[in-house]
Amino acid sequence: MSLPIQAEKVGTLPYSALASPETNKKRGFRRLMLCIGILIVVHAFTSIDCCKEYLRSIYRKRENEQLCSQYDVLIPDNPLWKTVGDSIGTEEFKGRAVDWLSGAIRVPTESYDDLGPISEDPRWQTFGQFHDYLTKAFPLVHSTLSLTKINNYSLLYQWTGTDSSLKPVLLAAHQDVVPVEPRTATEWSYPPYSGHFDGTRIWGRGASDDKSGLIGLLSAIEILLEGGFEPERTFVLAFGCDEEASGHFGAQQLAKAMLEIYGRNGFAFIVDEGGDISEHYGTVFAAPGVAEKGYLDLRVDVTSPGGHSSIPPTHTSIGILSRLLVEFENNPFPVEMSTNSVFYGTLQCYAGYGKTIPSNLRKAIVRSAYSKKALKRLSDMLFMNPANVALVGTTRAIDLIQGGVKSNALPEQAYAVVNHRVSTLSSVAEVIERDTDTLKALAGTFNLTFISFGETISDAEAPRAYGSLIFSDAFNNSLAPAPVTPTSGSKARAYELLSGTIQATYNAHRGLEHDSHNIVVAPAMPAGNTDTRYYWDLSDGQILRYNHRNSIAFKNMASGVHTVDENLPIDALLEMIRFFTTLILNTSESRRV
Ligand SMILES: *[C@@H]1O[C@H](CO)[C@@H](O)[C@H](O)[C@H]1NC(C)=O
Ligand SMILES: *[C@@H]1O[C@H](CO)[C@@H](O)[C@H](O)[C@H]1NC(C)=O
Ligand SMILES: *[C@@H]1O[C@H](CO)[C@@H](O)[C@H](O)[C@H]1NC(C)=O
Ligand SMILES: CC(=O)N[C@H]1CO[C@H](CO)[C@@H](O)[C@@H]1O
Ligand SMILES: [Zn+2]
Numbered sequence: 001m002s003l004p005i006q007a008e009k010v011g012t013l014p015y016s017a018l019a020s021p022e023t024n025k026k027r028g029f030r031r032l033m034l035c036i037g038i039l040i041v042v043h044a045f046t047s048i049d050c051c052k053e054y055l056r057s058i059y060r061k062r063e064n065e066q067l068c069s070q071y072d073v074l075i076p077d078n079p080l081w082k083t084v085g086d087s088i089g090t091e092e093f094k095g096r097a098v099d100w101l102s103g104a105i106r107v108p109t110e111s112y113d114d115l116g117p118i119s120e121d122p123r124w125q126t127f128g129q130f131h132d133y134l135t136k137a138f139p140l141v142h143s144t145l146s147l148t149k150i151n152n153y154s155l156l157y158q159w160t161g162t163d164s165s166l167k168p169v170l171l172a173a174h175q176d177v178v179p180v181e182p183r184t185a186t187e188w189s190y191p192p193y194s195g196h197f198d199g200t201r202i203w204g205r206g207a208s209d210d211k212s213g214l215i216g217l218l219s220a221i222e223i224l225l226e227g228g229f230e231p232e233r234t235f236v237l238a239f240g241c242d243e244e245a246s247g248h249f250g251a252q253q254l255a256k257a258m259l260e261i262y263g264r265n266g267f268a269f270i271v272d273e274g275g276d277i278s279e280h281y282g283t284v285f286a287a288p289g290v291a292e293k294g295y296l297d298l299r300v301d302v303t304s305p306g307g308h309s310s311i312p313p314t315h316t317s318i319g320i321l322s323r324l325l326v327e328f329e330n331n332p333f334p335v336e337m338s339t340n341s342v343f344y345g346t347l348q349c350y351a352g353y354g355k356t357i358p359s360n361l362r363k364a365i366v367r368s369a370y371s372k373k374a375l376k377r378l379s380d381m382l383f384m385n386p387a388n389v390a391l392v393g394t395t396r397a398i399d400l401i402q403g404g405v406k407s408n409a410l411p412e413q414a415y416a417v418v419n420h421r422v423s424t425l426s427s428v429a430e431v432i433e434r435d436t437d438t439l440k441a442l443a444g445t446f447n448l449t450f451i452s453f454g455e456t457i458s459d460a461e462a463p464r465a466y467g468s469l470i471f472s473d474a475f476n477n478s479l480a481p482a483p484v485t486p487t488s489g490s491k492a493r494a495y496e497l498l499s500g501t502i503q504a505t506y507n508a509h510r511g512l513e514h515d516s517h518n519i520v521v522a523p524a525m526p527a528g529n530t531d532t533r534y535y536w537d538l539s540d541g542q543i544l545r546y547n548h549r550n551s552i553a554f555k556n557m558a559s560g561v562h563t564v565d566e567n568l569p570i571d572a573l574l575e576m577i578r579f580f581t582t583l584i585l586n587t588s589e590s591r592r593v
Pocket of ligand 5: 174209210243
């Protein structure tokens with residue numbers, strides 16, 4: 001169909017080429033006048049304020065979409081969504097939800113860094129009580145889903161779908177909570193394991209992190225089962241028992257079991273705890289975590305000759321170690337705003353949709369996409385805040401130190417542990433290399449033999465050798481940065497489905513028009529790690545750290561996560577339950593993931 005037009009176009013070429021110079025001049029003049037005319041009209045039009053506003057709004061809208069793409073609202077076709085959704089709004093259901101979460105808080109499933117093997121350490125037994133509680137609280141879940149206990153205390157449920165050709169989806173949460181510091185127990189407004197409900201909030205350790213996620217998920221499934229729902233797709237639930245410690249007894253074992261049952265990339269996608277709903281620059285954003293930083297606990301060991309403290313050398317092991325640590329603090333990792341960072345994606349969404357974002361910040365974000373100078377200006381603005389530095393760069397913090405045994409003996413040995421959170425744009429190897437470079441010269445100055453992860457960096461030979469400096473992995477728990485979950489393009493289908501579900505949930509929970517856009521979904525860089533650090537092989541990079549916890553509902557009161565007065569507004573729990581029902585219904589129906 002388009003061929004004849006092309007032929008015509010080609011046909012006109014020889015004509016203009018053959019035209020005499022004089023006709024060309026005349027035509028040129030006419031064109032010039034026409035252009036000037038058009039310019040005058042356009043100028044008149046754009047100088048009327050309302051037209052200007054109109055044009056700007058069209059331009060702005062297009063620009064916003066380019067900055068931060070948003071997806072359609074996804075409303076489950078299943079009529080159950082409405083019936084179940086209506087029931088979530090009732091007083092009766094509110095009571096059930098309170099009981100479900102309070103009961104879970106009352107079983108203190110604390111996890112400790114020094115937990116011994118499950119067969120030896122009696123502290124694990126609390127998890128058995130927690131399982132008994134779940135069995136009683138969610139009868140339909142336990143009579144319908146199959147449950148396998150992995151390494152005694154981690155829970156692996158399978159809710160088998162009717163269509164085995166659909167890839168299963170993994171929904172994760174953790175059972176354990178960080179211990180309550182005994183010295184602060186009296187500072188709590190309500191006893192930390194009371195699960196007290198004051199009419200608005202549920203109080204206690206785990207109320208937010210992460211018993212709300214686990215209970216929200218089981219509640220959603222229980223009420224879907226009550227409504228007679230049978231999923232087409234298989235859903236798997238994995239609840240670890242030591243996320244707040246190492247994950248060695250829980251998620252790591254769950255990962256092994258799931259890899260055996262479901263295979264590599266056996267899941268369409270994975271949803272675990274993570275980003276929440278909060279307000280930025282006058283706009284409500286949902287922030288699914290799409291990456292996770294890496295981790296390294298570097299152990300720095302210094303040894304030097306001992307001896308009697310009455311004839312001291314100029315420097316002892318402790319003195320040398322101190323000097324080395326000062327060198328670390330004086331040389332932080334450089335941080336640079338990269339357009340490849342997840343935080344940059346978040347910023348683009350702020351620029352696109354933040355109603356009250358300062359115009360200089362917005363301009364810097366928009367221009368930084370093509371101007372190095374603007375990118376630099378953006379870095380300068382944002383990196384004054386250490387929290388922003390931590391979102392992009394590798395961070396280093398000296399968290400442990402140990403040395404010496406007696407006040408009158410020279411310390412033969414001293415060590416420190418330096419915690420690193422590795423940027424998603426870097427690697428553990430790069431971090432080790434930089435740390436090694438940072439201390440290399442000083443090791444020479446102090447005449448130390450320097451061995452970094454088994455490699456001899458400098459060998460101070462006798463008689464010069466005074467002692468040694470050794471780098472190693474303190475707890476053998478280093479972790480590479482997680483693969484970044486795609487948020488645009490054809491691989492972003494899980495993200496798209498999550499985005500649509502977030503919007504549908506948000507609207508339904510507030511009685512807003514179903515397919516209107518009231519919340520902006522922005523990819524986010526979470527501050528910490530989750531159990532998903534063991535789940536990379538289980539999906540093709542499709543990990544979403546999000547459970548729709550509405551931080552705005554806390555109303556200026558801290559959530560108390562990992563500290564005193566942990567709590568959760570009941571409305572936030574109800575919205576999480578609504579989110580999981582919507583997610584399950586949409587995912588069960590979907591043929592796109
Ligand atoms: C853990 O599970 C194994 C296998 O089911 C069982 O033999 C063992 O007694 C359990 N250990 C504890 C401490 O419950
Ligand atoms: C290192 O060895 C050199 C050569 O033996 C010596 O001059 C210097 O004082 C030593 N440095 C320290 C800090 O001990
Ligand atoms: C870490 O692993 C190394 C090498 O496998 C081993 O020598 C060391 O003892 C381990 N350290 C810890 C704390 O487990
Ligand atoms: C109305 C609507 O869009 N419903 C959708 C919910 O999500 C699933 C999965 O993407 C779709 O199949 C439904 O059509
Ligand atoms: Zn958690």
